[in-house]
Amino acid sequence: MSIEKKRFYFDCDTGIDDAMALGYLLAEKESVEILGIGTVCGNISAQQGAKNTLDLLRLAGQPSVPVAIGENSYLYHDYVCDVQHIHGENGIGDLALALAPSAFHAITESAAELLVRLARENPGKLDIIATGPLTNIAKALQLEPLLPELVGCMTIMGGAALAPGNRTPVAEANIACDPEAAALVFNAMNNIVMVPLDVTMSHTFEEKDKNRLLLSDKPFAKAIGEMLELYIDFYVDTYGRKACALHDPVAAVLAVRGLDACIAPKVKVVIDATPGPGRGQTLCDMRGKYLGYPEPPGANCHVVLSTSQNMADLLMHKLLSVG
Numbered sequence: 001m002s003i004e005k006k007r008f009y010f011d012c013d014t015g016i017d018d019a020m021a022l023g024y025l026l027a028e029k030e031s032v033e034i035l036g037i038g039t040v041c042g043n044i045s046a047q048q049g050a051k052n053t054l055d056l057l058r059l060a061g062q063p064s065v066p067v068a069i070g071e072n073s074y075l076y077h078d079y080v081c082d083v084q085h086i087h088g089e090n091g092i093g094d095l096a097l098a099l100a101p102s103a104f105h106a107i108t109e110s111a112a113e114l115l116v117r118l119a120r121e122n123p124g125k126l127d128i129i130a131t132g133p134l135t136n137i138a139k140a141l142q143l144e145p146l147l148p149e150l151v152g153c154m155t156i157m158g159g160a161a162l163a164p165g166n167r168t169p170v171a172e173a174n175i176a177c178d179p180e181a182a183a184l185v186f187n188a189m190n191n192i193v194m195v196p197l198d199v200t201m202s203h204t205f206e207e208k209d210k211n212r213l214l215l216s217d218k219p220f221a222k223a224i225g226e227m228l229e230l231y232i233d234f235y236v237d238t239y240g241r242k243a244c245a246l247h248d249p250v251a252a253v254l255a256v257r258g259l260d261a262c263i264a265p266k267v268k269v270v271i272d273a274t275p276g277p278g279r280g281q282t283l284c285d286m287r288g289k290y291l292g293y294p295e296p297p298g299a300n301c302h303v304v305l306s307t308s309q310n311m312a313d314l315l316m317h318k319l320l321s322v323g
């Protein structure tokens with residue numbers, strides 16, 4: 001008996017750790033079907049993100065997954081690329097050898113249009129993974145207000161519940177880039193899984209992991225190893241050693257494998273979209289902590305605080321198998 005694959009729309013700002021998340025999803029091809037990918041500005045422009053995604057898909061031997069270029073400015077303000085020191089000028093670590101270009105092009109629909117179409121074609125069967133700013137998802141909600149009823153679960157990498165932020169003292173980068181979009185999404189949807197810095201900062205690849213990828217004879221794994229040279233250097237000031245956080249791939253793993261191995265209470269999460277110092281903060285109502293987190297009325301989001309899954313081992317195994 002064949003198991004029905006989970007169907008996903010993947011929204012990303014490709015991005016070194018987005019590339020790792022993509023590799024993981026492609027490696028799970030026995031259980032995962034990526035129906036479409038949309039790119040959004042964030043780590044890189046939406047256009048460059050689409051090129052990176054298409055070229056990575058070619059490298060992974062799955063070149064025909066539809067890729068749509070999404071929003072290249074945020075809901076109410078312009079996009080400025082300022083993370084070249086983390087993700088490189090091209091978003092994928094300025095690989096010494098640029099990836100060979102894919103023969104495939106981005107489709108003509110926008111990312112929001114693609115998401116809405118896929119949701120209508122697969123009512124109740126499509127899950128979303130979002131590893132960039134939530135601008136495309138907000139636009140899709142504006143196009144189709146029934147989107148929350150059409151889709152299953154939406155897993156996002158973003159936010160910080162009890163951990164510090166990484167863009168400001170309280171805000172995580174994906175939410176901080178477009179807090180208005182995040183606020184729209186969190187107000188409209190009640191089946192969100194938020195994979196915040198609380199959990200993603202606790203799962204790392206070390207220098208030895210990068211070296212293992214570099215030794216692979218598979219081009220996708222080797223390319224990830226090359227990208228990690230820059231990414232790992234950036235994190236030295238954070239961790240005090242050569243290691244990098246596995247933000248986006250941890251979100252992808254939890255979207256595919258579920259929350260059984262996690263502490264992930266369902267609570268009410270509100271986004272601070274005001275202009276003050278709290279802008280971009282994910283305000284998670286954790287007041288049920290001392291009662292074991294009973295689900296409160298109005299809860300919209302599972303907040304993943306930790307997982308017992310060894311993410312680094314799983315991701316290494318999966319990335320080495322791509323292509």
Ligand code: BDR
Pocket residue numbers: 015016017018043083131132157166172173174247248
């Ligand atoms: C998030 O911000 C981006 O730089 C990464 O790709 C990840 O999605 C981490 O805060």
Ligand code: CA
Pocket residue numbers: 012013014015017018043131132248
């Ligand atoms: Ca990302």
